[in-house]
Amino acid sequence: MQFSLVILILIELLTVRSGLAQKKPEASVGQRLAADLTWTQEQRDDRFAHMDRVFPVHRVARGGNVRLLPIGKPLLPEAQIGDLMQAEHLAGVLILQDGRVRNERYGLGLTAAGHWTSFSMTKAVTDTLVGVALRQGKLRSLDDGVTVYLPEMKGSAYDGVTVRQLMTMTSGVRWNENYTSADADNVRLYTTAVAPGKDATVEYMRTLTRAAAPGSVWHYNTGETDLLGVLLRRATGKTLAEQLSAAIWSHAGMEHDATWIANDAGPAGEEFGGSGLSASLRDFGRLGLWVMDGGGSQVPDGWFAEATKPQVKAGGAAYGYGWWPQPDGSFAALGIFGQSTLIDPQRKLVVVMLGDWDQATGSEHSKMRAASWRTVQQAVDAER
Numbered sequence: 001m002q003f004s005l006v007i008l009i010l011i012e013l014l015t016v017r018s019g020l021a022q023k024k025p026e027a028s029v030g031q032r033l034a035a036d037l038t039w040t041q042e043q044r045d046d047r048f049a050h051m052d053r054v055f056p057v058h059r060v061a062r063g064g065n066v067r068l069l070p071i072g073k074p075l076l077p078e079a080q081i082g083d084l085m086q087a088e089h090l091a092g093v094l095i096l097q098d099g100r101v102r103n104e105r106y107g108l109g110l111t112a113a114g115h116w117t118s119f120s121m122t123k124a125v126t127d128t129l130v131g132v133a134l135r136q137g138k139l140r141s142l143d144d145g146v147t148v149y150l151p152e153m154k155g156s157a158y159d160g161v162t163v164r165q166l167m168t169m170t171s172g173v174r175w176n177e178n179y180t181s182a183d184a185d186n187v188r189l190y191t192t193a194v195a196p197g198k199d200a201t202v203e204y205m206r207t208l209t210r211a212a213a214p215g216s217v218w219h220y221n222t223g224e225t226d227l228l229g230v231l232l233r234r235a236t237g238k239t240l241a242e243q244l245s246a247a248i249w250s251h252a253g254m255e256h257d258a259t260w261i262a263n264d265a266g267p268a269g270e271e272f273g274g275s276g277l278s279a280s281l282r283d284f285g286r287l288g289l290w291v292m293d294g295g296g297s298q299v300p301d302g303w304f305a306e307a308t309k310p311q312v313k314a315g316g317a318a319y320g321y322g323w324w325p326q327p328d329g330s331f332a333a334l335g336i337f338g339q340s341t342l343i344d345p346q347r348k349l350v351v352v353m354l355g356d357w358d359q360a361t362g363s364e365h366s367k368m369r370a371a372s373w374r375t376v377q378q379a380v381d382a383e384r
Helices: 002-022 029-038 041-047 078-088 121-136 163-167 185-191 200-206 222-236 240-249 281-292 303-307 363-383
Strands: 057-060 090-097 100-106 258-261 277-279 312-314 317-319 331-335 339-344 349-355
Touching (some): 078 349, 078 363, 090 281, 100 281, 121 222, 121 277, 121 303, 185 200, 185 222, 200 222, 281 339, 281 349, 339 363
Antiparallel strands (some): 090 100, 090 349, 258 277
């Protein structure tokens, strides 16, 4: 009997210990999001097209009218497009010129109805939503302090920083953006645990220290566009997906709904303002056309002229409101692993490239992308 009692006690202990092991906390959405930098290329090839299966997302609903994209004469030989896609490991290339499809090609399993992630191309969208909020009167001025909308930032390094400085990444706050280090701020932003009920973005950004006076130095900072997303949520009372749907996706003639990664799929979840938007290749192209057309009545008059000009310059590059102005007057939205949208109003040109480079960033890849843009522009000029 004593032996049986001992066995029962051992079984109970093992059951308790097993239960504790099973109750180990799951990784947060942020921790899982940071881990995408460590995915293999094979994993990225699969998951970049299905981020809604990997993370909770909010749906960006389209409107009822689809903007038709007539098929025009091919601008570049198909073999040339194919060589580019193979060399740069691209999932899609779309060239729109004067509203017509001049080239369109898919790879890596992406289809015309499929989605692909945009990474930091999302920043240009989030900054555009600031213009929408200004037009609606939800934001009073770009020169308002961040603490007007996020009072929790009082006493932090963001006390005294304006919304405009947040958009142009000139806050002067110390930040390390690195895609190969587990200790970089753009990783720790998502992996640092916070108390229940606290906003993870706000709590991490509150801990940062000042490196320079606000407005004096440009430093690329994904966390600041994430913080801008929180600010927009507070100012408007709507998720970023709801804002994007109402202001753009339902007006620009999108063919498919989009998705935006959020920390919770429910209505209380917040999207990551600095990345996470997924859409079809053609809908990214339609977004470019909507921007080139000036955004209709959804943004203040002259918004895109201001947003796409160099607000700051550093190291040979220029930055606007989420956009990267180019020396020839065109401008681009850029994301890691090969995502880009070039908009060239002079040539009525939109070039979208979606892909999965073998590294997050790289000078050789960037040179190849720039050379590809020039090739497309020269082809348009040659026709003229």
